Amino acid sequence: xxxxxxxxxxxxxxxxxxxxxxxxxxxxxxxxxxxxxxxxxxxxxxxxxxxxxxxxxxxxxxxxxxxxxxxxxxxxxxxxxxxxxxxxxxxxxxxxxxxxxxxxxxxxxxxxxxxxxxxxxxxxxxxxxxxxxxxxxxxxxxxxxxxxxxxxxxxxxxxxxxxxxxxxxxxxxxxxxxxxxxxxxxxxxxxxxxxxxxxxxxxxxxxxxxxxxxxx
Amino acid sequence: xxxxxxxxxxxxxxxxxxxxxxxxxxxxxxxxxxxxxxxxxxxxxxxxxxxxxxxxxxxxxxxxxxxxxxxxxxxxxxxxxxxxxxxxxxxxxxxxxxxxxxxxxxxxxxxxxxxxxxxxxxxxxxxxxxxxxxxxxxxxxxxxxxxxxxxxxxxxxxxxxxxxxxxxxxxxxx
Numbered sequence: 001x002x003x004x005x006x007x008x009x010x011x012x013x014x015x016x017x018x019x020x021x022x023x024x025x026x027x028x029x030x031x032x033x034x035x036x037x038x039x040x041x042x043x044x045x046x047x048x049x050x051x052x053x054x055x056x057x058x059x060x061x062x063x064x065x066x067x068x069x070x071x072x073x074x075x076x077x078x079x080x081x082x083x084x085x086x087x088x089x090x091x092x093x094x095x096x097x098x099x100x101x102x103x104x105x106x107x108x109x110x111x112x113x114x115x116x117x118x119x120x121x122x123x124x125x126x127x128x129x130x131x132x133x134x135x136x137x138x139x140x141x142x143x144x145x146x147x148x149x150x151x152x153x154x155x156x157x158x159x160x161x162x163x164x165x166x167x168x169x170x171x172x173x174x175x176x177x178x179x180x181x182x183x184x185x186x187x188x189x190x191x192x193x194x195x196x197x198x199x200x201x202x203x204x205x206x207x208x209x210x211x212x213x214x215x216x
Numbered sequence: 217x218x219x220x221x222x223x224x225x226x227x228x229x230x231x232x233x234x235x236x237x238x239x240x241x242x243x244x245x246x247x248x249x250x251x252x253x254x255x256x257x258x259x260x261x262x263x264x265x266x267x268x269x270x271x272x273x274x275x276x277x278x279x280x281x282x283x284x285x286x287x288x289x290x291x292x293x294x295x296x297x298x299x300x301x302x303x304x305x306x307x308x309x310x311x312x313x314x315x316x317x318x319x320x321x322x323x324x325x326x327x328x329x330x331x332x333x334x335x336x337x338x339x340x341x342x343x344x345x346x347x348x349x350x351x352x353x354x355x356x357x358x359x360x361x362x363x364x365x366x367x368x369x370x371x372x373x374x375x376x377x378x379x380x381x382x383x384x385x386x387x388x389x390x
Binding site for chain 1: 220282
């Protein structure tokens with residue numbers, strides 16, 4: 001049964017407490033804000049480690065460079081997809097945006113296992129691979145937290161999907177940052193640790209971030 | 217809605233009133249039952265109010281509103297589903313439930329009281345005295361002690377024994 005009086009009363013009450021609001025910036029502008037923070041961290045790491053080792057690795061093994069480019073593009077597209085999905089009425093298809101670059105990133109990393117090692121570059125043992133795990137998770141936590149905090153000002157109607165995008169963007173950004181100070185050749189155990197770290201970050205975001213965003 | 221974002225109350229109430237029909241249509245499309253449509257409307261209006269800053273005037277208001285209404289419709293469907301899952305339906309339970317104040321219950325209470333009175337009468341004199349003074353006349357220990365000339369400790373012991381005897385007797389009978 002329709003209850004127009006009840007709706008009218010609510011609408012009057014909402015109208016009475018109406019205050020002007022500051023409109024949300026377009027998603028790409030908000031994504032840019034988050035990416036600037038990542039870029040600042042990258043600049044600090046470059047200042048500390050320089051770009052020499054990274055470029056040497058890329059020159060010797062172009063697949064590592066391809067993987068890194070894939071990771072950077074995934075961080076950018078993942079961030080854009082997150083901020084777009086957090087606005088009501090935007091198509092769910094935006095979730096596909098980071099998928100091609102993520103495939104490039106994962107595919108090129110996987111290929112790294114198949115080729116010969118870079119001459120003169122140390123091969124990572126399991127202990128070193130643990131550092132990668134800690135690095136990726138350590139950077140992903142604050143980057144995810146920052147993005148979730150920014151997204152809560154919007155209205156993510158699909159919180160879990162949005163949180164998966166947050167996880168993907170954060171993990172990709174962390175892996176890109178790791179590339180700057182990663183003075184090792186890729187090995188299977190190293191790549192396994194990278195994959196494990198990325199999977200952990202995405203799953204944790206889906207589980208916890210989804211809950212945080214659903215309250216928004 | 218753009219005017220409402222700037223604080224125009226009249227534009228706001230007008231756009232909300234115009235939104236009700238679309239919210240109901242979206243909720244019906246999601247499969248919400250007819251009697252729950254108003255709940256979806258109320259929840260959607262509250263959400264619209266809370267997140268009105270997320271509307272972009274360069275995009276469709278209907279698409280924005282529909283997305284929020286669809287989400288609230290799913291929430292309502294889920295909460296109803298949970299409630300139905302938790303609650304047990306027993307159509308006969310109401311008919312089967314005994315009324316508290318019907319004639320037979322009154323008669324039963326009267327019989328219980330009579331049995332209790334008889335049981336008290338058969339108690340030893342000291343115990344009966346304790347039950348009558350402390351239990352039935354609701355006197356304090358000091359008053360009862362004064363009236364019966366016994367000390368309070370003896371009264372307490374007698375009352376305790378009397379209650380035990382009564383309990384054994386009444387439970388033994390039933």
